Amino acid sequence: MIQRVLGTALRTGGDFAEIFVEDKRSSSARLDDGKIEELSSGRDRGAGIRVVVGETTGFAHTADLTETGLRAAAEAAAAAARGNPGGERVVNLTRTTAPRPNEITIQPDSIEKAAKVALLNRADAAARGEGGAIKQVTARLADSRRHILVANSDGLLVDDDQVKTLFAVQCVALGDTGMQTGYESIGHTIGWELFDRVDVEAHARKVAQQALTKLNARPAPSGTMPVVIGQGGGGVLFHEACGHGLEADLVGKGASVFRGRKGELVASPLVTLVDDGTMGEEWGCFAIDDEGTPAQRNVLIEDGVLTDYMYDFLRSRKEGRARSGNGRRQSYQHLPMVRMTNTFLMAGDDDPAAIIAGTDNGVFVKALGGGQVNTATGDFVFGMTEAYLIENGEITDPLREGNLIGNGPEVLTMIEAIGNDFAMGPPGTCGKDGQGVPVGDGVPTLRVQALTIGGTAA
Amino acid sequence: MSDGVDDLLAIGDRIAGWARDGEEIEAVVVRSRDTEIRAYEGEVEQLSSAQTQGVGIRVVRDQKVGFAYAGSLDDDVLGETLADARDNAGFGTADEFVGLAVPDGVAVADLDLFRASLADFPTDSKVDMAIALERAAKAADARISGVESADYVDTIAEGAVVTSTGIRTAARETAAYIMASVLAADGDETQTGFGFSVGRDPSDLDIDKAAADAADRATRMLGATKPPSERVTVVLDPWVSAQLLGIIGSTLSGEAVLKGRSPFADRMGEQIASALLTLVDDPTNPEAFTATQTDGEGLATRRNSLIEDGVLKAFLHNSYTARRMATVSTGSAVRGFKSTPSAGTRAVSLIPGTKSQAELLAEVGDGILIQAVTGLHSGVNPVSGDFSTGAQGLRIKGGAAGEPLREFTIASTLQRILHDVLAVGGDIEWLPMAAAGVSLVVGDVTVSGS
Numbered sequence: 001m002i003q004r005v006l007g008t009a010l011r012t013g014g015d016f017a018e019i020f021v022e023d024k025r026s027s028s029a030r031l032d033d034g035k036i037e038e039l040s041s042g043r044d045r046g047a048g049i050r051v052v053v054g055e056t057t058g059f060a061h062t063a064d065l066t067e068t069g070l071r072a073a074a075e076a077a078a079a080a081a082r083g084n085p086g087g088e089r090v091v092n093l094t095r096t097t098a099p100r101p102n103e104i105t106i107q108p109d110s111i112e113k114a115a116k117v118a119l120l121n122r123a124d125a126a127a128r129g130e131g132g133a134i135k136q137v138t139a140r141l142a143d144s145r146r147h148i149l150v151a152n153s154d155g156l157l158v159d160d161d162q163v164k165t166l167f168a169v170q171c172v173a174l175g176d177t178g179m180q181t182g183y184e185s186i187g188h189t190i191g192w193e194l195f196d197r198v199d200v201e202a203h204a205r206k207v208a209q210q211a212l213t214k215l216n217a218r219p220a221p222s223g224t225m226p227v228v229i230g231q232g233g234g235g236v237l238f239h240e241a242c243g244h245g246l247e248a249d250l251v252g253k254g255a256s257v258f259r260g261r262k263g264e265l266v267a268s269p270l271v272t273l274v275d276d277g278t279m280g281e282e283w284g285c286f287a288i289d290d291e292g293t294p295a296q297r298n299v300l301i302e303d304g305v306l307t308d309y310m311y312d313f314l315r316s317r318k319e320g321r322a323r324s325g326n327g328r329r330q331s332y333q334h335l336p337m338v339r340m341t342n343t344f345l346m347a348g349d350d351d352p353a354a355i356i357a358g359t360d361n362g363v364f365v366k367a368l369g370g371g372q373v374n375t376a377t378g379d380f381v382f383g384m385t386e387a388y389l390i391e392n393g394e395i396t397d398p399l400r401e402g403n404l405i406g407n408g409p410e411v412l413t414m415i416e417a418i419g420n421d422f423a424m425g426p427p428g429t430c431g432k433d434g435q436g437v438p439v440g441d442g443v444p445t446l447r448v449q450a451l452t453i454g455g456t457a458a
Numbered sequence: 459m460s461d462g463v464d465d466l467l468a469i470g471d472r473i474a475g476w477a478r479d480g481e482e483i484e485a486v487v488v489r490s491r492d493t494e495i496r497a498y499e500g501e502v503e504q505l506s507s508a509q510t511q512g513v514g515i516r517v518v519r520d521q522k523v524g525f526a527y528a529g530s531l532d533d534d535v536l537g538e539t540l541a542d543a544r545d546n547a548g549f550g551t552a553d554e555f556v557g558l559a560v561p562d563g564v565a566v567a568d569l570d571l572f573r574a575s576l577a578d579f580p581t582d583s584k585v586d587m588a589i590a591l592e593r594a595a596k597a598a599d600a601r602i603s604g605v606e607s608a609d610y611v612d613t614i615a616e617g618a619v620v621t622s623t624g625i626r627t628a629a630r631e632t633a634a635y636i637m638a639s640v641l642a643a644d645g646d647e648t649q650t651g652f653g654f655s656v657g658r659d660p661s662d663l664d665i666d667k668a669a670a671d672a673a674d675r676a677t678r679m680l681g682a683t684k685p686p687s688e689r690v691t692v693v694l695d696p697w698v699s700a701q702l703l704g705i706i707g708s709t710l711s712g713e714a715v716l717k718g719r720s721p722f723a724d725r726m727g728e729q730i731a732s733a734l735l736t737l738v739d740d741p742t743n744p745e746a747f748t749a750t751q752t753d754g755e756g757l758a759t760r761r762n763s764l765i766e767d768g769v770l771k772a773f774l775h776n777s778y779t780a781r782r783m784a785t786v787s788t789g790s791a792v793r794g795f796k797s798t799p800s801a802g803t804r805a806v807s808l809i810p811g812t813k814s815q816a817e818l819l820a821e822v823g824d825g826i827l828i829q830a831v832t833g834l835h836s837g838v839n840p841v842s843g844d845f846s847t848g849a850q851g852l853r854i855k856g857g858a859a860g861e862p863l864r865e866f867t868i869a870s871t872l873q874r875i876l877h878d879v880l881a882v883g884g885d886i887e888w889l890p891m892a893a894a895g896v897s898l899v900v901g902d903v904t905v906s907g908s
Contacts, residue, residue: 033717035553038798039546041526059506063530080505113549136718172719172841181841222906223687254604254641370836376641376650379865381848383836402846403837403867454846454867456904
């Protein structure tokens with residue numbers, strides 16, 4: 001049937017046709033305000049079909065997976081691409097397999113809902129046990145199983161089964177100076193075995209302490225100063241400062257400050273940056289990307305030199321090179337584009353304690369929140385959710401929340417020290433052009449010579 | 459597509475009719491038809507057209523809620539989704555305030571949100587608009603070095619909410635917009651800008667305005683420098699103040715208040731803002747692009763006055779938060795079919811003053827006109843009120859806008875910003891978000907730069 005649908009898609013003379021089938025089941029449970037508010041279950045199932053003619057892509061999607069429904073979508077995509085009628089083409093599919101980055105031991109849908117409820121209640125009790133100042137606790141469990149199948153007119157037929165499990169806690173603490181929040185999530189591309197290694201109570205207590213600590217926080221400083229990013233907490237810095245700018249679609253349109261700089265020294269020689277979709281169990285891993293390309297480990301910057309950009313099918317075809325396994329999409333209702341997977345900075349040689357001790361005055365950012373970048377200018381911003389002042393080489397007072405800003409190409413050259421303590425950070429969702437996909441990031445402790453801290457203190 | 463929303467109501471009726479004794483059921487049934495076109499270098503780069511549908515089912519039994527959704531309206535899927543929601547309802551914590559909306563007698567506003575003409579508008583003409591937009595953006599200024607994207611997008615959205623408690627409403631609306639993102643270059647420097655035009659169908663769209671705005675936003679930043687750190691008076695452009703009002707609005711959600719996550723939870727009736735501020739949420743205002751006749755629980759939307767002359771007057775409620783706070787729903791349930799309703803704003807705006815932006819700049823004398831902010835999602839905490847964002851704009855010198863500034867932050871707290879408002883402009887502008895903007899003068903903001 002898939003062969004016939006692809007044949008229909010190519011009827012108007014397309015160079016390339018692809019069908020992406022997705023069947024995703026999601027479930028979540030949320031505790032808030034001391035109550036199990038609700039359990040939710042979701043099902044998203046459908047197919048996206050694209051037809052490429054020259055530089056034009058036609059796309060249609062449908063939730064109707066019968067041959068009639070798929071053929072109708074194929075015709076719509078073919079009409080959108082508007083090539084010259086080329087008659088029926090026969091596509092011969094060859095089934096391939098790609099290595100799975102991980103094993104799933106316990107499918108989350110095999111877990112009793114009562115067990116999920118019990119876990120959330122344990123988190124609530126543990127967080128509230130940290131003291132009466134903890135006024136509110138939200139705990140959330142979410143798991144999903146996404147089965148995808150990709151077939152295209154080059155004869156590819158491959159599938160993947162992606163299971164993810166996530167646990168997140170948010171706390172609100174109330175003190176004399178008002179309210180403060182703590183938040184942290186843990187997520188991996190594995191099943192319920194996540195909880196064999198995650199101590200639910202300890203995680204909840206940690207988040208509660210984060211909120212309590214911030215009750216004593218002083219306003220963050222304003223101005224430009226050295227910033228030490230903590231182990232695992234700051235991968236988003238590289239995701240924003242240069243990751244997006246190394247996506248070949250943005251580079252191709254001149255919307256990246258890293259355009260035309262391959263082979264050049266773009267960062268401190270200490271910097272080696274990798275994007276790795278094969279990284280087992282991490283939030284951004286998979287066996288195949290959403291165009292059927294096996295996940296790959298791609299070195300983007302090596303010893304400060306820009307080695308390569310990230311590619312999807314269209315951009316690699318245009319440049320006549322291999323795909324890099326970065327063609328991803330939010331769902332069958334979306335077209336794929338170049339996206340990161342797990343992006344991380346390789347460990348260096350420095351002792352993390354020495355990095356802090358070697359900073360006279362500055363800011364230590366233990367955890368970063370989200371961020372945003374303008375890839376054409378390189379200007380980026382990201383939030384600090386847990387940060388402290390560094391005074392005379394020592395971590396001192398906690399700071400209230402705020403944004404940090406910088407310019408990607410400038411900041412990359414200002415990485416002064418990189419620790420030997422690499423760790424991956426919490427799971428993230430990366431947004432681009434209206435689509436969100438799961439990504440991972442990681443860093444060792446590191447120091448940037450100067451970033452602008454968006455606080456209110458002098 | 460079928461004519462009207464009768465078939466969606468019929469599906470809702472069937473699901474609500476499956477309610478057993480002692481059980482309440484709510485069905486949200488939606489369908490949309492979307493077209494998206496991106497032009498690049500005079501050709502279509504992407505053209506996508508598709509119909510999407512879905513159902514969300516909420517079941518209440520024994521004071522507990524369960525929810526399930528599916529992206530399909532097939533018969534077998536409806537039954538399976540209801541079964542999932544029913545099963546999920548067994549695991550919630552009993553809460554006496556849990557329940558669905560019930561009819562409240564408020565009449566649904568008669569808004570003109572649907573244009574049948576959109577369905578007949580030929581795809582080729584939409585393609586032509588996207589290509590014309592790209593051409594116009596390129597030609598708008600000699601310094602435009604590239605057009606990153608030139609998009610035409612439209613949607614025909616239909617939805618119905620039916621409950622076993624007597625709610626039965628449906629609505630449909632159309633929307634169309636164009637948007638261009640451009641690059642402007644001068645020597646080695648590149649800056650970016652965007653422009654858009656929004657309407658109910660393609661005849662509302664203004665290609666030249668979208669192109670000119672994009673070119674202006676990009677070229678005005680060429681040569682921008684980083685300002686020194688200082689405390690200054692800022693003028694927020696409507697594009698920026700609308701985003702700020704959206705965040706302020708979120709702190710006035712009954713849900714945030716009930717769960718102790720609003721900095722204004724205990725401030726009802728108090729002066730929480732400058733007396734110049736009157737803040738209204740009115741989804742029945744047809745000028746709002748987010749105008750809508752019914753809320754996420756099927757109740758009529760209505761005008762809610764939140765802050766009057768700086769005094770906190772109301773929070774926004776859905777049925778649950780209203781019941782728990784012993785009041786009535788304000789028709790403010792917001793949701794998609796994949797989630798249960800929260801309570802929030804849909805079309806928030808300030809009652810405008812009388813002065814133009816130029817007049818406000820003249821009064822301010824020295825300061826910064828903030829034209830864009832970044833990182834609102836990461837730098838603003840709506841619980842603590844801490845506010846810090848990346849910003850760009852123009853130096854205000856001698857009462858007029860001067861040289862461009864970038865790569866700095868502005869910081870304060872939401873609580874302080876409300877009190878520090880010194881003037882509200884008359885230049886109200888509805889924007890493609892759940893808010894209208896207006897030029898807003900705010901004193902004593904910390905700028906962090908070099």
